Amino acid sequence: MKYHQPYGVTDPNAGYVNGDPSVGRFGSIPPAEAIEYTQREIANLIGDVAFTPTDADMHQLAKAIQSSRLNYSTDFGTSNAYVAHLTPTPDDYYTGMEVRLKIGNSNAGDSTLACYPLAPKHIVRPDGTNLQIYDLVVGQIARFIYDGVQWVLATVNAGGSGGPIYLTAPRTYYVNVATGNDAYDGLSATVINATNGPFRTLQRAASAIEKFNLNGYNVDVYVADGGYDRVSLPAVSGAGHVYWHGNTANPTNCTISGVDTDAAIGVGGQANQMDGFSVGCSGNGALHELNGVYAGAGATVILTNFEWRACGGAQNRCVNGGQIRFSGGVWRITGGSSGNGFSPGCFVTCEQAGKFDVGPVSAPPALTITGTPAYGTSFLRSFDVGIIDFIYSSLSGGATGQRYYAATNGVINTSGGGASYVPGNVAGFQGSGGQYI
Numbered sequence: 001m002k003y004h005q006p007y008g009v010t011d012p013n014a015g016y017v018n019g020d021p022s023v024g025r026f027g028s029i030p031p032a033e034a035i036e037y038t039q040r041e042i043a044n045l046i047g048d049v050a051f052t053p054t055d056a057d058m059h060q061l062a063k064a065i066q067s068s069r070l071n072y073s074t075d076f077g078t079s080n081a082y083v084a085h086l087t088p089t090p091d092d093y094y095t096g097m098e099v100r101l102k103i104g105n106s107n108a109g110d111s112t113l114a115c116y117p118l119a120p121k122h123i124v125r126p127d128g129t130n131l132q133i134y135d136l137v138v139g140q141i142a143r144f145i146y147d148g149v150q151w152v153l154a155t156v157n158a159g160g161s162g163g164p165i166y167l168t169a170p171r172t173y174y175v176n177v178a179t180g181n182d183a184y185d186g187l188s189a190t191v192i193n194a195t196n197g198p199f200r201t202l203q204r205a206a207s208a209i210e211k212f213n214l215n216g217y218n219v220d221v222y223v224a225d226g227g228y229d230r231v232s233l234p235a236v237s238g239a240g241h242v243y244w245h246g247n248t249a250n251p252t253n254c255t256i257s258g259v260d261t262d263a264a265i266g267v268g269g270q271a272n273q274m275d276g277f278s279v280g281c282s283g284n285g286a287l288h289e290l291n292g293v294y295a296g297a298g299a300t301v302i303l304t305n306f307e308w309r310a311c312g313g314a315q316n317r318c319v320n321g322g323q324i325r326f327s328g329g330v331w332r333i334t335g336g337s338s339g340n341g342f343s344p345g346c347f348v349t350c351e352q353a354g355k356f357d358v359g360p361v362s363a364p365p366a367l368t369i370t371g372t373p374a375y376g377t378s379f380l381r382s383f384d385v386g387i388i389d390f391i392y393s394s395l396s397g398g399a400t401g402q403r404y405y406a407a408t409n410g411v412i413n414t415s416g417g418g419a420s421y422v423p424g425n426v427a428g429f430q431g432s433g434g435q436y437i
Helices: 031-050 060-067 204-207
Strands: 073-074 081-084 098-102 112-115 121-124 140-146 151-153 171-175 220-224 228-229 242-245 254-261 263-267 272-282 293-295 299-309 316-319 323-326 332-333 350-351 356-359 367-369 380-382 386-387 403-407 412-413 429-431
Touching: 031 412, 081 098, 098 112, 121 171, 171 204, 171 332, 204 220, 204 228, 254 263, 263 272, 263 386, 272 293, 293 299, 293 323, 316 323, 316 356, 350 386, 380 386, 403 412
Parallel strands: 073 098, 081 112, 121 151, 171 220, 220 242, 228 254, 242 272, 254 272, 263 293, 272 299, 293 316, 299 323, 299 332, 316 350, 323 356, 332 367, 350 380, 356 386, 380 403, 386 412, 403 429
Antiparallel strands: 098 140, 112 121, 140 151
16 A cells, blocks of 8 residues: 545645635545555455454454464475465565464474465574474474575474473384485385485484483384494483384394494483394594494493494493393394404493393393404403393304403303303403402
8 A cells, every 4th residue: 555645736745734714725635545545454454364344343453463463374385395374475575574383294304484375485593504303393383584585493492402392192213224315204114205205314313313202102213224324322301212123133134333433323311222233333443432332321222133243342332320231132243342442342341330231031042153253352341340241042153352351349240151151262350359250
């Protein structure tokens, strides 16, 4: 709507003059547009927020503005490609423009927002970085401000800023190194479209899971055969478990390999269980520990159907209250551990109240060793109140190196297996308060 000057006046900005017959002054003649268009503009705004115009309420315009409905919409898009339908339909994007959107699908990463029928624009976090998974959560009302180039998410949801998202049902993710993409949502075993399909890396799945409070529910991660890079398992909160499913029948087909890192599998929290994987770690031992599985600071993991390949450091290392439990199934060692200046050459080393055990005790698994792997320190090492409970039902194959080392109140319990029970070809050592049972 534009300004309409008095009828018959050429100046487009001319003001209106009141008539006064007492002094012979003619008043301005208002054109029809000045009256009609003003009413229609106000009535349209009232109608755009779904109010019914009425003469019974002289505050409808104020209430319409107060409702804030002009910039609110439910989501008409998909995950990562959000669409708002505003009333009235916008002709363009304007710097400072605000949209509040009730999210219809949680995002899986980088995303866009379109105000129909306009083209989509990129969304960034307040710090200018791309959105991360679950910055937008289904059911959330998100606030976006246009900066002249892109949308800025005014407030990052709790999960995106470090607070947990509470699960309300079990959740399943899929990882496939051959067909997956970390830009997908990880919720489908096969690729469905540009946003729906499996993750490519284990770490992408772990990053998605770490935002959750399990809230009494479990998360299952199904990992297709293939070779995967290292992973730091998520330290989630709340009651529940995170189950990682590899190839349970043949762990060799689902490998996790660390290169120039402290561990191929770093354990976080106490909820993770892994079944059907082969682990190894290599690289520069002058800079990295090169462990296979590492549990520290009270973290716990349960392993089932596992294979250990060669590692530059310990194949299993438990420190500072960390715990690794092997619970049965395939138990295979195909490579040894040379050790380095940061981590010893052991199959298992426990220190500072770290613990490794094998269970269930009622039916211990069979241990298979192939290729006579060598251990630079000892097959088992426990010191500084570390605990190792090491039992098997049968042993196939052997290793070279010292069998065990127990010192400074470290305990190695074989349930009376004897001095030659632990693999190796050099006698074990027990001293300085260490116990070998």
